[in-house]
Amino acid sequence: MTTPQRTLRAAFWIALLAFLAWDYAASPKVDLRFEAPLIAAGSGQATHGGHCSMPAGK
Template sequence: MKQRTISLLLFWAVLLGFFAWDWSHSEPVNLRLEADIIALGSGKAPTGGHCSAF
């Protein structure tokens, strides 16, 4: 039981450490430049923002 607890704590520490590193090194997402959610066969170019961004 003690080994499992240590393993779980190590897993969560590594996961949270990775998220912290990723968020500190990534640029913010610009929702206006995201592609449409569904644009299959519409002939629209994959640029622009989602309707929820307005």
């Protein structure tokens, strides 16, 4: 592998790790009490979210 390729590869991984560190530090902490279950099918929980889950007429 040539030096320019190593430099580009190292720059990519450093940039990716820097972005992930920044995202982790800047994001609000996850509150596990209010997270939806991984599999909610048939659980009886009401759907919520985007416009497609809103009742018609609202």
